[in-house]
Amino acid sequence: LSPAKLSERREHSFTRFVVRSSSMEMVDDPDYHGAHVGSTVTMDTVRDIVEAARKNIALHRKYVSRILLQTKKYLERASKVVMDATVPHDGRLIVVGDTHGQLVDLLTIFDRYGLPSEQNVYVFNGDYVDRGPHGVEIVLILYAILLANPMAIFLNRGNHEQRHMNERYSFMEEVLGQYSSIEFELFVATLKYLPLVTVINNRVAVLHGGIPPYPDFDIRTMTDLAFIDPNESNEDYAETFDYILWSDPGPNNGCYPNRRGAGVEGGPDHTANFLRANDFSLIIRSHEVKDEGYEYTHGGRVLTVFSASVYCGANDNKGAVAIYDRARGALPPALPVVETYYAIATSNTSDVCRQ
DSSP states (O other): OOHHHHHHHHHHHHHHHHHHHTOOOOOOOTTOOSOOOOSSOOHHHHHHHHHHHHTTOOOOHHHHHHHHHHHHHHHHHHOOSEEEEOOOTTSEEEEEOBOTTOHHHHHHHHHHHOSOBTTEEEEEOSOOSSSSSOHHHHHHHHHHHHHHOTTSEEEOOOTTSSHHHHHHSSHHHHHHHHSOHHHHHHHHHHHTTSOSEEEETTTEEEESSOOOSOTTOOGGGGTTOOOOOTTTOOOTTHHHHHHHHHOEEOSSSSEEEOTTSSSEEEOHHHHHHHHHHHTOSEEEEOOSOOTTSEEEETTTTEEEEBOOSSGGGTOOOOEEEEEEEGGGTBOTTSOOEEEEEOOOOOTTTHHHHHO
């Protein structure tokens, strides 16, 4: 199919989807034992979805449609490429790295630190899907939280929140195995509207990969840019999106081609210039598995946080989160408290972990 015909077909599928999803009736099926999602998503709804996920009970297709459609409308209205977050005066802010479809890690984090609230704010730093088997559940739980309390959660986009990655790796197959191409199209449509950067207390930049190779780059110039998929857009700033999603910190000064084949590797001098130009004290990024779940580089100016422990079942790495907590004296520009863990197997993930 030509790109125009493919776009037309996707739009037709989405139109059918919207019509079908417009009804706010509840599912009346005696064989369905999962969570129910009304017209308004609340934190009680979130708890029900989480508990159903623990028991490996898939959310009904009608409710999946409802959450995705409401999230798309919310993100189109409220999301910016660069978002601002603040550590609560009477609470903490927790930065979570890649989860890659490993629901057991998300559940372990919530069990240890509690569900998001206005006193227990989370910043998730992308790569929710692909590789692991439960990207659908992770995205739906995070979206439900966003709908229930948008002040409690920030969702950055990672390099796997793109159509071509989902088609190449496992997320498209996962969605089609549970639902249909219509739901997959809306997953893609919502992921496109996730922010690329969250700035904490005006001092810490949280982004998935790395920084563009531009001298004195001001991250705020991106705030009002339109959301795009850098692999499907001809916009002149598509390359900037690509750099943020794919780049890594490198050991040598300067910027040079990334070994991944996408983005760049930026050296300590490049990081220092970026921090100085933006009056930041730290970059928190993810994108790379680390044995201890985290790693400081560039003289403590870059912190990598990776939250998928025992990644893909083939690594022995820990997961980690970074915590800013007023009660513990950890506020920007001071460094966060980093805590590590191995995920606690639940009934629906223990077999996957053993494999």
